[in-house]
Amino acid sequence: MIVYQNITKSFDDCVTHAVNDVSLDVRQGETLVLLGSSGCGKTTLLKLTNRLLDPTSGTVIVDGRDVASQDPIALRRKIGYVFQGIGLFPHMTVEENVAMVLRLQGQSRRERRRRAHELLEIVGLKPDAYGRRFPSELSGGQQQRVGVGRALAADPAYLLMDEPFGALDALTRDTLQQELLALSERLSKTIVFVTHDIFEALTLGDRIAILHAGQLEQVGTKSEVLRSPATPFVRDLFAKPAEQLAAFQEML
């Protein structure tokens, strides 16, 4: 379980706040989506989880312990992270990328290889065909599969995903979303997923937290946020795409 308690983060000595007094729980085994437009503070909140950033005030609790008291290196190794963009290491093969966390943990070359192949199977890449390639030799969707594989390498209980499918075309994104759903059910990970895409949020999220200008507008299940929006912002957020969708359906 991840608990955010009264989190505030400012990058300019409290002139402006990227995250402003946010309190939020992520329950064991659920996928929580942080939804909001760019600049709303969702990526900042994600980075506060594994101490890529430290909060200006407030507490983040992972596994019942305040992260401020945990070694950031050890913390990051037990939390999988999938990066915005892709963030693969361009000078390493797919296998090496996927097994990097295991290498940091000091596992043997043979064990790393075995596990890398296993992980590539999990994310739907044939190890024999892709393991020895470099990231630049893969398509965007394939690269992102490698990114997910890398995050899963140490079999972490938590997975942080920062707009992982943002740069992909609609069809590839859909495929990967479906696979992630299947994956999260099978592996029962606790996932915090950042996106600005409402449909992605509705597809993937067990619960959705809507952020706006650094503040938490509402957190709830799909039906809660759709049926009883807590603020006008939340209502507008879903109303607009619904109108567009209706118009689109009429055209069909």
Place this chain on the structure above:
Amino acid sequence: MIADVTWTVFLSERMGELWLRTGEHLMLTGVSVGLAILIGIPLGILAAKVRWLRGSVTGGVGIVQTVPSLAMLALLLTLLGKIGTLPAIIALTLYALLPIVRNTLTGLRAVPTAAVEAGRGIGMTPGQRLWLIELPLARPVILAGVRTAAVVCVGIATLSAFIGAGGLGQFINRGLSLSNNRLILLGAVSAAILALLVDGALSALQWGLKRQRSQGRRGRPALDRVLRPLAVAAPVLLVLLGAAAYAATRLNNSVDAWGAGDSQGPTIRIGAKNFTEQFILGELMAQMIESHADCNVDRRFNLGGTMICHRALVSGEIDLYAEYTGTALTVILKEKGLADPDGIHQAVANGYRRQFAAEWLGAFGFNNTYAVTMRRKDAESRNLRSISDLAKHAKDIRAGFTAEFSERPDGYPGLRKAYGLRFGQVLDLDPALMYQAVEKGEVDVICAFATDGRIAAYKLKPLRDDRGFFPPYQAAPVVRRKTLQDHPEIREALHRLAGRLDDTTMQRLNYEVDEKKRAPADVAREFLTQRGLLNPGDQTH
């Protein structure tokens, strides 16, 4: 050897030494670039990581780069008080630093932040990020810096011959001193080829380290598997090859090289300044010692001037060299000039005994004074016989002096005072080039050496020193006291040369080398043989 031997003969005669010098050159470059890598890459990392240090690090190595190479060598010589390999390696290392530091910094700063952030996100320590992500990604840029450094070093290393560190510059220097264009070309062309080889070896390293794109399932071709490690090792192999060439030629003993090499018998190190007469005197002394004393001789010729020879003698890096009384008195002991040749020999001998623990042995016999010299044709047409005559026209006259003459108290500064003259224009000229310059009319007056054979050959006229400004410059061997104590036979061997060379003889020997392009060693041997000075039973050395 006559003046117009063919290039093939010239090359085949020099082949042994060419290998030796190439080996020295490669070792100098290899060691310096190696050191620069060991220092430069950490410095570059520091500059990349610690923002407030960045300015001082890049500024510091940048300033080093702006110091002219010769000045740097001279400076290190003074600071270390040593000639030879050490100051050369320090200077080369300093020059090699800039490209390596700068490229390390640039390379590290150009690493995509996404990759570094990802490393952070999956739990890499700062050290792991540097080692696994940043340095590998910066490697092509860093290697490019190393390549630049290495090529620059091969070039600058030619200058280190100036302070007795050997290398291909030795040919260039000697060629300049003896005005022998072939020697200059031999050194310059070899150095250029070497630079290309070094660059090639490092480019092979770059290729070898680059991870090739796999394109699917094809495994590495077998040839590739052999070639890549070879390419990676290429720079090291090249330096090892140089070391091997050096060692092989040294073992063969086919070259008179400096450095203690022979196992049997003690080694006497003989120095010489950077002009022809000094080479001949050095050879004469060397061959006498080889013939009459049971010693090996290590020839450390072509040291860049009086002060360098003197310091090398005092610090014990050479055992002896030929010095001139007038020079010793005014430049080293800094005393007023004396007119009497015997008195001045006595004075410098006393001074050296007291201050430098060195002995002046019997003078060779000639007086190589400075001679203010002009074209005979001009002197006659303007009716100039003495320096006083010349002083009246000084304003319209272009003088070409050696750098040393321009600064020495017994050179131009003293001359100006003594005769109250001031030439219209003064150019600094290389001692080997000034005779040609005055002959061709590019200057009107030079500070010739009285014993130079080219005075007669070029139809020049030395003007009379009618105010007796120049002290006598009797050349004589100066030897460390310790050396004479350990090897008393050296005193006897050198004493046989005392009084053997008068002005005309020395002029002739100089002429043989300067104009007929004969090797100083051959000219010296011929002279010693003709005069029966060599030990007849002992010609095999």
